[in-house]
Amino acid sequence: MATVTVTTLPWYAPPRIAQAIGQVRRYPVVPLALLMFLLVIPALLATQVAPYDPLEGSLANRLKPPAWQQGGTSEYLLGTDKLGRDILSRLIHGARVSLMVSLVAIFVGGIIGTSLGLMSGYFGGWVDAVLMRLVDISLSLPTILLALVLVAAVGPSFGTVIAVLVVLLWARYARLVRGETLSIKERDFIARARVAGASHTRIMVRYIFPNVVNSLVVLATLQVGYVILLESALSFLGAGLPRPIPAWGLMIADGRELIVRAWWVSMFPGLAIMLTVLSLNLLGDWLRDHLDPKLRNV
Amino acid sequence: MQRYIARRALQSLLAIWVMSLVVFSLARISGNPLDMMLPLEAGPEEYERVSKHWGLDQPLHTQYFIFLSKAVRGDFGNSWKWHGQSAMGLVWQRLPATLQLAGFALAISVVIALPIGVLSAVMKDTGWDSVAKIIALLGQSLPAFWLGIVLMWIFAVHLGWFPTSGRGGIQHMVLPAITLGWFQVAAIMRLVRSSMLDVLDSEFVKLTRIKGLAEWKVVWKHCLRNAAIAPLTFFAIIAGVLMTGAVVTESVFSWPGTGMLVVDAVTARDFQVVQAVVIVFAGIFILTNLVVDILYAYLDPRIRYQ
Numbered sequence: 004m005a006t007v008t009v010t011t012l013p014w015y016a017p018p019r020i021a022q023a024i025g026q027v028r029r030y031p032v033v034p035l036a037l038l039m040f041l042l043v044i045p046a047l048l049a050t051q052v053a054p055y056d057p058l059e060g061s062l063a064n065r066l067k068p069p070a071w072q073q074g075g076t077s078e079y080l081l082g083t084d085k086l087g088r089d090i091l092s093r094l095i096h097g098a099r100v101s102l103m104v105s106l107v108a109i110f111v112g113g114i115i116g117t118s119l120g121l122m123s124g125y126f127g128g129w130v131d132a133v134l135m136r137l138v139d140i141s142l143s144l145p146t147i148l149l150a151l152v153l154v155a156a157v158g159p160s161f162g163t164v165i166a167v168l169v170v171l172l173w174a175r176y177a178r179l180v181r182g183e184t185l186s187i188k189e190r191d192f193i194a195r196a197r198v199a200g201a202s203h204t205r206i207m208v209r210y211i212f213p214n215v216v217n218s219l220v221v222l223a224t225l226q227v228g229y230v231i232l233l234e235s236a237l238s239f240l241g242a243g244l245p246r247p248i249p250a251w252g253l254m255i256a257d258g259r260e261l262i263v264r265a266w267w268v269s270m271f272p273g274l275a276i277m278l279t280v281l282s283l284n285l286l287g288d289w290l291r292d293h294l295d296p297k298l299r300n301v
Numbered sequence: 302m303q304r305y306i307a308r309r310a311l312q313s314l315l316a317i318w319v320m321s322l323v324v325f326s327l328a329r330i331s332g333n334p335l336d337m338m339l340p341l342e343a344g345p346e347e348y349e350r351v352s353k354h355w356g357l358d359q360p361l362h363t364q365y366f367i368f369l370s371k372a373v374r375g376d377f378g379n380s381w382k383w384h385g386q387s388a389m390g391l392v393w394q395r396l397p398a399t400l401q402l403a404g405f406a407l408a409i410s411v412v413i414a415l416p417i418g419v420l421s422a423v424m425k426d427t428g429w430d431s432v433a434k435i436i437a438l439l440g441q442s443l444p445a446f447w448l449g450i451v452l453m454w455i456f457a458v459h460l461g462w463f464p465t466s467g468r469g470g471i472q473h474m475v476l477p478a479i480t481l482g483w484f485q486v487a488a489i490m491r492l493v494r495s496s497m498l499d500v501l502d503s504e505f506v507k508l509t510r511i512k513g514l515a516e517w518k519v520v521w522k523h524c525l526r527n528a529a530i531a532p533l534t535f536f537a538i539i540a541g542v543l544m545t546g547a548v549v550t551e552s553v554f555s556w557p558g559t560g561m562l563v564v565d566a567v568t569a570r571d572f573q574v575v576q577a578v579v580i581v582f583a584g585i586f587i588l589t590n591l592v593v594d595i596l597y598a599y600l601d602p603r604i605r606y607q
Contacts, residue, residue: 255446
């Protein structure tokens with residue numbers, strides 16, 4: 004006997020506005036808006052949006068409190084640091100720094116990890132054995148210490164920070180891509196491509212890679228927040244970006260000794276990091292749930 | 302099982318060896334260490350004498366061999382910054398402070414995380430659960446060093462409840478321990494919550510309820526005992542994380558442990574000390590990972606045959 008499914012339709016059409024809210028709630032609106040506001044727009048339009056030069060200070064206006072506090076002026080909305088540089092302008096330029104560092108590091112680390120993971124999973128054998136031992140080792144090294152040694156040896160610069168982050172990031176991509184490749188390469192269409200005469204490289208790039216992109220996007224999004232946290236911790240320890248780059252971590256380090264006299268110097272960059280990473284995590288979770296529920300434990 | 306342990310142990314040894322290679326080669330890339338050690342007016346014969354003394358006139362692979370054979374015996378040479386004290390001695394001297402802080406941090410995070418995790422599992426999908434979710438999210442998003450500064454600002458500078466920095470009685474330890482443990486709170490809490498949810502769903506819990514046991518006894522005695530297994534094995538990982546997290550926290554609170562030691566050594570380019578700290582930390586970190594993996598394999602036979 005055939006089962007009959009009865010779908011009950013609402014006897015009235017829900018009002019437009021409720022439909023709109025329902026639509027909106029299906030997307031991570033708040034984190035996206037926060038991200039645009041905190042990270043993307045300031046990063047893209049830093050020079051246009053920032054009221055002052057992030058590196059030029061006026062010593063006459065040292066340690067001005069934020070505008071709403073006693074002694075603050077509306078010229079410096081979030082106050083100034085000990086060299087009289089505008090905190091707001093430095094925050095805005097800091098967004099550019101954070102975004103740039105994390106995107107470059109994740110991009111480079113992702114490319115290296117993905118290609119090694121593809122090779123590892125596709126060829127198997129000793130290639131796989133060697134690469135996966137490398138991954139295991141690289142994942143078992145203590146992050147911050149490795150970075151400290153690396154940066155202390157070569158000296159802090161944009162390039163070294165990127166190098167440190169890439170060393171720390173590639174292994175996760177390699178492991179993820181390898182796992183997916185292992186199952187994809189058993190599928191029929193790969194064998195058919197092989198029969199049709201496609202080379203190994205072509206199969207990896209044109210047939211396997213497109214099937215792992217979703218997982219890669221999710222992992223990359225989840226990692227942006229992690230990388231921003233890591234970079235700021237390194238900069239805070241003096242092993243990240245060099246002064247006077249307006250990096251958020253460096254700004255917090257600058258404000259540490261001033262905490263009694265000028266709380267605003269370290270408070271605002273910290274808030275910026277927190278909100279940015281928070282919204283990135285929310286966005287990443289959402290993406291994971293919708294693009295790739297398998298990744299629950301990554 | 303033995304084969305599995307042997308394989309994992311070998312792998313751990315390999316990891317420590319790679320770390321020693323990394324540390325050694327980086328120390329040599331960073332430029333001539335003699336430039337940092339000698340005064341500006343030192344002449345060439347002075348350079349030669351000192352480089353002979355430190356073995357820096359030998360070819361690189363010999364230097365590495367010397368380094369490795371000494372390192373195995375725990376000899377990482379003498380510090381330049383701390384007036385010729387042995388690097389390993391410095392690490393041993395500072396390690397208790399770090400262990401004390403890490404232990405206290407672990408205790409605090411368990412005390413906070415366990416009840417919240419249990420309650421959020423019992424009261425799933427209520428307001429309490431959302432609060433727990435928010436705490437977990439914040440745990441992942443707050444930069445630890447900034448949290449430390451904020452805590453210091455509120456509780457030490459404004460309220461004056463705790464001292465701002467240094468080591469002393471238990472009141473010196475509260476703020477650094479919270480800073481260090483904060484991230485773990487989120488992790489432990491989520492673990493406890495998910496394993497509690499599994500246990501609460503199982504048959505024996507229904508039985509205890511049918512027997513008419515008081516609800517608090519069901520939850521806190523019967524369920525928690527079974528749900529605690531997963532988080533327990535997680536502790537070793539946490540131990541590793543706490544050790545590295547100590548670097549940041551200690552430098553915020555000027556806590557005189559190994560973390561501060563390594564940061565000071567890095568700024569002074571005192572590589573003997575950096576090497577010693579990094580190898581010891583890496584050893585602890587890798588060893589705890591090994592223990593966890595063996596523990597897991599013991600508890601879950603499926604892992605052994607992968």
